[in-house]
Amino acid sequence: xxFDIDMIKKVYANMAERVDKARELVGRPLxxxxxxxxxxxxxxxxxxxxxRGKDYVDFAxxxxxxxxxxxxxxxxxxxxxxxxxxxxxxxxxxxxLIQAKVxxxxxxxxxxxxxxxxxxxxxxxxxxxxxxxxxxGAGIIHQVVLENYAFPGGMMIGTDSHTxxxxxxxxLAIGVGGADAVDVMSGMAWELxxxxxxxxxxxxxxxxxxxxxxxxLKVAGILTVKGGTGAIVEYFGEGAEAMSCTxxxxxxxxxxxxxxxxxxxxxxxxxxxxxxxxxxxDVADEAAKMADYLTADKEVYANPExxxxxxxxxxxxxxxxxxxxxFTPDLATPISKxxxxxxxxxxxxxxxxGLIGSCTNSSYEDISRSVSIAKxxxxxxxxxxxxxxxxxxxxxxxxxxxxxxxIDTFDKIGATVFANACGxxxxxxxxxxxxxxxxxxxxxxxNRNFSKRADGNPNTLAFVGSPELVTALAIAGDLGFNPMTxxxxxxxGEEVMLDEPSGWELPEKGFAxxxxxxxxxxxxxxxxxxxxxxxxERLQLLAPFQPWDGENIMGAKLLIKAFGKCTTDHISMAxxxxxFRGHLDNxxxxxxxxxxxxxxxxxxxxxxxxxxxxxxxxxxxxxxxAAGVPSIVVGDHNYGEGxxxxxxxxxxxxxxxxxxxxxxxxxxxxxxxxxxxxLALTFANEADYDKIQENDTFNFIDLEEFAPDRQITIEVxxxxxxxxxxxxxxxxxxxxxxxxxxxxxxxxxxxxxxx
Ligand code: F3S
Numbered sequence: 001x002x003f004d005i006d007m008i009k010k011v012y013a014n015m016a017e018r019v020d021k022a023r024e025l026v027g028r029p030l031x032x033x034x035x036x037x038x039x040x041x042x043x044x045x046x047x048x049x050x051x052r053g054k055d056y057v058d059f060a061x062x063x064x065x066x067x068x069x070x071x072x073x074x075x076x077x078x079x080x081x082x083x084x085x086x087x088x089x090x091x092x093x094x095x096x097l098i099q100a101k102v103x104x105x106x107x108x109x110x111x112x113x114x115x116x117x118x119x120x121x122x123x124x125x126x127x128x129x130x131x132x133x134x135x136x137g138a139g140i141i142h143q144v145v146l147e148n149y150a151f152p153g154g155m156m157i158g159t160d161s162h163t164x165x166x167x168x169x170x171x172l173a174i175g176v177g178g179a180d181a182v183d184v185m186s187g188m189a190w191e192l193x194x195x196x197x198x199x200x201x202x203x204x205x206x207x208x209x210x211x212x213x214x215x216x217l218k219v220a221g222i223l224t225v226k227g228g229t230g231a232i233v234e235y236f237g238e239g240a241e242a243m244s245c246t247x248x249x250x251x252x253x254x255x256x257x258x259x260x261x262x263x264x265x266x267x268x269x270x271x272x273x274x275x276x277x278x279x280x281x282d283v284a285d286e287a288a289k290m291a292d293y294l295t296a297d298k299e300v301y302a303n304p305e306x307x308x309x310x311x312x313x314x315x316x317x318x319x320x321x322x323x324x325x326x327f328t329p330d331l332a333t334p335i336s337k338x339x340x341x342x343x344x345x346x347x348x349x350x351x352x353x354g355l356i357g358s359c360t361n362s363s364y365e366d367i368s369r370s371v372s373i374a375k376x377x378x379x380x381x382x383x384x385x386x387x388x389x390x391x392x393x394x395x396x397x398x399x400x401x402x403x404x405x406x407i408d409t410f411d412k413i414g415a416t417v418f419a420n421a422c423g424x425x426x427x428x429x430x431x432x433x434x435x436x437x438x439x440x441x442x443x444x445x446x447n448r449n450f451s452k453r454a455d456g457n458p459n460t461l462a463f464v465g466s467p468e469l470v471t472a473l474a475i476a477g478d479l480g481f482n483p484m485t486x487x488x489x490x491x492x493g494e495e496v497m498l499d500e501p502s503g504w505e506l507p508e509k510g511f512a513x514x515x516x517x518x519x520x521x522x523x524x525x526x527x528x529x530x531x532x533x534x535x536x537e538r539l540q541l542l543a544p545f546q547p548w549d550g551e552n553i554m555g556a557k558l559l560i561k562a563f564g565k566c567t568t569d570h571i572s573m574a575x576x577x578x579x580f581r582g583h584l585d586n587x588x589x590x591x592x593x594x595x596x597x598x599x600x601x602x603x604x605x606x607x608x609x610x611x612x613x614x615x616x617x618x619x620x621x622x623x624x625x626a627a628g629v630p631s632i633v634v635g636d637h638n639y640g641e642g643x644x645x646x647x648x649x650x651x652x653x654x655x656x657x658x659x660x661x662x663x664x665x666x667x668x669x670x671x672x673x674x675x676x677x678x679l680a681l682t683f684a685n686e687a688d689y690d691k692i693q694e695n696d697t698f699n700f701i702d703l704e705e706f707a708p709d710r711q712i713t714i715e716v717x718x719x720x721x722x723x724x725x726x727x728x729x730x731x732x733x734x735x736x737x738x739x740x741x742x743x744x745x746x747x748x749x750x751x752x753x754x755x
């Protein structure tokens with residue numbers, strides 16, 4: 001399954017020279033994050049120092065990973081690049097489309113029936129283009145990546161926000177949208193604003209009931225859900241070194257919950273042990289040779305305030321187990337204060353379900369510590385009060401914990417083992433009775449706990465904790481239970497206490513697995529046929545967008561003037577629409593249905609200028625398109641903020657919108673529009689937004705001279721025949737103008753591939 005040792009050797013071969021050069025240019029010792037960033041520049045050896053939080057820089061990541069929900073559109077687009085193979089090692093993981101209901105076997109069977117065509121498509125396209133394919137049931141993307149592909153000092157991107165999990169093995173791993181993944185798979189550079197750096201110094205040592213999870217729960221409480229935005233969080237100190245590699249993975253994983261670009265740890269013995277335990281002694285040997293380059297320069301950790309933009313210090317010896325929630329992962333409560341907080345806030349104390357696992361906490365160590373608590377329930381005659389479920393992170397972990405008897409122990413407390421997949425962590429949990437929407441409390445070891453995230457019930461209060469604490473709480477059935485001080489009454493009426501959890505960092509007998517669920521791609525995929533049914537409602541092969549005809553856009557009709565906030569969720573809603581992620585025409589029926597029409601302050605109700613009638617936004621857009629009339633979207637500030645989902649740019653392009661004209665853009669969405677061959681413009685004078693009327697027609701009268709830094713003049717013709725002239729700015733460079741001319745960035749890559 002083939003991590004690519006030659007690729008890793010190549011990264012290390014370049015690293016020393018690039019890091020040394022960067023240190024000279026920057027003129028001071030370097031953090032680990034800087035070393036990895038500067039050794040992955042698209043242009044190779046650094047020639048300048050970059051300003052954190054300011055400069056946009058092109059990088060060359062080593063790997064790409066995609067999960068099944070986001071991979072669909074990414075791979076449909078990649079097919080257009082005209083490349084015989086992906087340019088960098090890439091894997092696809094089937095984990096999001098598997099619903100948890102009764103247990104692993106039945107649930108997996110049902111998922112394969114329900115999403116068969118999506119899995120077949122992903123399998124065939126992976127086979128064709130040299131992509132490693134992890135079948136449904138093989139495991140959750142981030143656990144599988146940590147076990148097989150992550151390596152110290154590497155840089156990867158993945159189409160999932162928790163890609164950051166690979167920081168546990170000393171990588172810079174960053175979650176991106178599908179469009180970015182397509183760029184890298186196609187051999188293009190990947191752009192990122194040079195991040196700011198937050199240093200977290202861990203002193204002391206974890207012990208007793210406190211786990212790595214509590215470190216990140218504490219950090220989330222300090223930084224809040226926005227505190228890490230635009231920054232890499234780098235952990236260091238004796239506490240970090242004493243922690244397992246998978247524990248580090250848990251901390252990095254939930255860096256996504258503080259909005260961080262990513263998180264990482266310097267190379268140490270725990271990483272060496274983990275690499276060797278997961279059959280990668282050759283990577284461990286190579287990393288050992290590079291040890292000095294795989295951590296920060298000594299001066300940095302000795303004087304962190306000088307080198308990081310912000311420093312946080314946590315003493316692990318004093319850290320208490322935490323529970324974070326409900327409804328937000330940064331509401332951090334030490335377990336000793338939980339009863340008081342719950343009573344004060346009227347949170348139901350009665351726990352209905354405890355769930356462990358997910359990509360965040362499903363390592364062998366996590367499960368062994370949890371099982372040490374579950375075992376005590378049997379030994380001490382405690383009947384668990386709440387239901388209990390486990391979602392192993394990979395088949396390798398599941399197989400090994402079964403071999404070591406852990407699943408038998410969980411069985412004794414009536415636990416349900418779900419498939420090795422996301423399941424309840426992403427709302428794919430068909431929880432009995434959740435449709436009644438009763439107010440209730442659950443505890444889990446996942447990462448997110450937003451409303452409806454687990455079971456779709458907005459009245460489920462979810463609290464996040466370590467697997468061992470979740471297990472103890474499920475046994476107690478009481479949110480206020482503090483296992484360090486409180487007693488429980490057993491079946492004999494006796495008072496008993498739970499002993500501290502214990503476990504193994506790595507399996508004593510080594511990991512084992514019969515069938516890891518990996519499918520290697522064909523050596524030569526040229527004859528492999530990609531499977532997409534003609535009448536599929538979930539998948540649709542993409543047709544290339546039309547190139548620009550070189551003429552001014554004339555007679556464009558206003559589709560919608562969006563009022564106020566218009567995020568990518570307003571432009572392309574999630575929820576039930578996720579089903580159509582691989583079908584551009586079907587998912588386009590959600591285009592801008594969340595945007596507020598500035599003329600009637602309603603959503604999804606806009607005027608069709610051809611008929612004078614009001615209709616739904618996608619329907620009106622389709623009518624303009626059918627009539628051969630171009631359309632335009634006008635918006636307010638920070639248009640397209642939110643996620644990097646490329647559907648928000650592809651849908652308007654598909655439905656005939658030619659121009660998006662706004663007061664300001666969220667940068668990623670602006671780039672996505674450019675990549676799809678759209679014209680993304682901003683009002684030169686913001687007040688001109690107010691001049692746009694409901695029945696306006698737009699002529700872009702000097703588009704033929706489209707050039708960098710040259711404003712575009714728009715004639716706005718009003719209903720009464722009067723006219724305003726509006727000037728628009730744009731941020732296209734020459735390369736991006738070439739995308740516009742070609743119809744999309746991918747058209748341009750495809751044309752180059754054909755040459
Ligand atoms: Fe899946 Fe939840 Fe992780 S959705 S990738 S288990 S955050």
